[in-house]
Amino acid sequence: MLPKLEYSSPKTLEELFEVLEKYQEKAKILAGGTDLLVSLRDRVEKARHLVDIKKIKELDRLEYRKGEGLIIGATVTLRRILESQLIREKYPVLWEAVKTIGDVILKNRATLVGNICNASPAADSAPALLVLEANVRIVSKEGSREVPIDKFFTGVKKTILRSGEVVKEVVVPEPPSNSFGRYLKMMRVWSEDLAIVGVAGLGYREGRELRVRLAYSSVAPTPLRIREAEEAFTRDGTMEERIERAVQVASQRVSPISDVRGSAEYRLNLVKVLTRRLLKQMVEVV
């Protein structure tokens, strides 16, 4: 059973900060709850006060501003993201990644910000946000700060968030023009699963040259962007050689573990296979 919990639902950020200050580490933020409730039931999460942020209007933004980019508020559900035709067209890598998270019921509740705050190495939205070079807007009683997503994750289930801090929204900048993005994910079943390995790629042209960005889930303690692999495309060589170099570098930079979901060996193979497949598509499409 769930432990006995206290619950509050502030209506403004100010009220939220007050509650967080009062309960400190005993408080935990509840948005979709799809990760949190499981951790509470399993007694992994010890929090005893849930702060429901769904009534805070300011956190509910899903907006696109030309030039500035896409703003995804803390309570925006995965379902709302999937329903956005604009996101599907302009940020296909993000849309594809979100589409692979959980089932329909879960998507109706789970939030994108929750997905990154949970900071699982397997977070599907994270590699997409990494290649899109998103920023995380963090607020607290003291003020606000904005952090690039690749500085946000610090370890398994760990982020840079300090006590009293809350992610208000994620800002995804305008992607390079005519870019192409994809998220390839290996699961254990055909329908829904956590990523055994996930690879997000963004390809675009700089002049006539193909440039790529690559980021991964489930291959390291945190979601991981591998710039050294991307650099293969700034060097000499045929396209095939560049792809193989990127595959090699990526497979050297990841550090997958063996667990009940898959062995390190298998994951390493998937990193190579999926990276190669993704890059070949980039070459063809971009």
Place this chain on the structure above:
Amino acid sequence: MKYVGKPIQRIDAYEKVTGFAEYAGDLELPGMLYAKLLLSPYAHARIRSIDISNALKIQGVVTIATGEDFPFRVGLYVNDRYILARKKVRWIGEPVAAVVAEDLETAEEAVELIRVEYDPLPPVLDVRDALKHDAPLVHEELGEYAHSPAFNPIPGTNIANRFVVKKGNIEDGFRKSDVIVENEFFMPQVSHVPMEPHVCIGQYLKDGSIKLWTSAQSPFAIRYILGYSLGIPLHKISVYVPYVGGGFGGKAGINFEPLVALLSKKAGYRPVKLELTREEQFMTAPVRQGFYGKIKTGVTRDGRIMAKKIFYAFDAGAYADYGVNIGRAAGYSCTGPYYVPNLEGESLTVYTNHPWGTAFRGFGHFEFLWAIERQMEIVAAEIGMDPVEFRLKNALLPGLTTATGEKLREDAGRVDQCIRAVAEKIGWGTPPVKISSSKVRAKGIAALWKAPAMPPNAASAAIIKLNEDGTILLSVGVTEIGQGTVTALAQIVAEELSVPVEKIKVVPFRHTDLTPYSWQTVASRNLFMEGRAVIRAARDAKEQILDIASQVLRTPKDDLVIEDEKVYVKGRPEWSIYLKDLAAGYVYPDGNTIGGPIIGRGYYVGSRLTYLDPETGQGYPALKWTFGAQAVEIELDEETGEVKILKIVSAFDVGKAVNPLLVEGQIIGGGVQSLSLGMWEEYRYDENGKMLNPNLTDYKIARAGDIPEEYEIVVIENPQKDGPYGARGVAELAMLSVPPAVANAIFHATGININNLPLTFENIWRALNKGE
């Protein structure tokens, strides 16, 4: 026929989809208490001491029980289980103590405060290790256990049952073979994963009687075992079973019912409820046994099987009270649907320190058919014969003898027709197709058979009552666990008594005080056996109706006919009387009354079934054999090991589809379960025998999105003359043999044989990359 053979909606659909169908978990009784179990952290250990003093101090705790409180054993076929672990624990997850409290939170809190000291013993965690002569014994006192005479435990070993079958002359058979092929096969333990985990409520009354409300498949088996084990007369035990949210065999035996009954006694006669969480369902509820098989086949160059030596070892886990019958069933069916003139088969049920096994849909057949149907493919390849042709050449047809020497009856189902049907529909005979640098498409086929695994005296019964308005109540002991039998039975009543299905109610609960006896809801036996009992009950009611109608209409019985809820004089439809006017006695205009309430009764037991010879396994175990075949087309990604199932074709000789819609539902549901078990499902253990994936995040089962898009069904109807309208059972059959069809397709695509389940993408990738 007006009702039988029609694809009508299941009669319980409305209640179930609207949520007002009653399940055991919905029940709350006045004064009810809640139980929580403390589970063993050791696979094998002696219990040195249990300290419950701190837990008892928690406010709201009513009582705490340990194994010493209940010093007697229970079990279905072998009495090998204590109510709570006593002296020893035998698997990680075995209940060691139970807290009973006013509410569940308190019980959970108190469980954490119980301190148990263990002396760990070396565990047995592999079925082959368990058979070694120096293996630690899981049950030192095996020789003391009471057991049914059909079983043969070997004291001083881990063998809970040894079943042997011998036919023909095996040396001679191998001598006449041109090619001999031997292989080993394996599959892990799995869970039934019913949507509704086990729930039961027990109340011990002060007069020594017991009331149970439980999510169980077989209320009469529970009543019998409980009465036998506790020495309580059966009329003092009442077992109530409402709708059950899926069983798949896991709820077929006796599980937590004795525990809640005895906890109630200890808690001052208040009702006690135990409801497992999903994690507990994985850890402490019974599972399907693991399996190891070794098959040696002798065959002539022209593809005739001459001899088979078969060895099956079932990893029964810590207890085998129900499990012994699985090894026995696999033993007498061990050849699969093929004629084998010379045979030596041995099927062992073996104790280990894994979770305890019980019945599982398909009962031993899912397991050994994996081995048999892979072996058929390998042997066919060895002699260069098409595997479909090889199967047809050796098909067990009417007139040939089974492993136990039973001559297959004339009106038996036809496996050859099933194999031909799936081969045609899948487009058998085309080579694998490479569709990209890493992807290949290929096809695979596997056949199957099964008979109900039941004792010769397994019985069924039915009661039909005619209500005063002409509606009908049908009461049967088969529980509704999703399989749809009750709908088919309602159709049979409708057909027999010419009353629309809407006017027939099948009583939606089972209560051993009121419901007619049924041995168990298992084995794909209930449409056949309850079906026959229902026909008899309907005809009994009909006789009673006609007796009265004959007087009222002043016409002999044989000149009367029942149609459209009336009794007519043949050829004189104007002379008739409504059934409702006969339901509780016919009243003449002046008040004179004749007859009385109409209550039809019927029973059924199999004819001429026998116990099997303990030395040779020869005899008549089978009420009916149902045959079938599965074919798949797969797409294999050789770089990732991912297999996609593009299409499944299933063919079954069901004799008669009493309800084609339900037959189709069973076949697709079973096929998907089969696929799920074959591709993903597996108890994963650490080196101490602890389950690593006791949740649905990491114990993967097929979901709606995993159902193959193309699913084709072929229903073959060669009627069995003593079946109800010719029907045979199909419920379990539907989930057999999909995994070997997939592995056979992988073999055709790559030349690689995979003989261990599950076929996870990683396992396939490993098999393809072995040696690289």
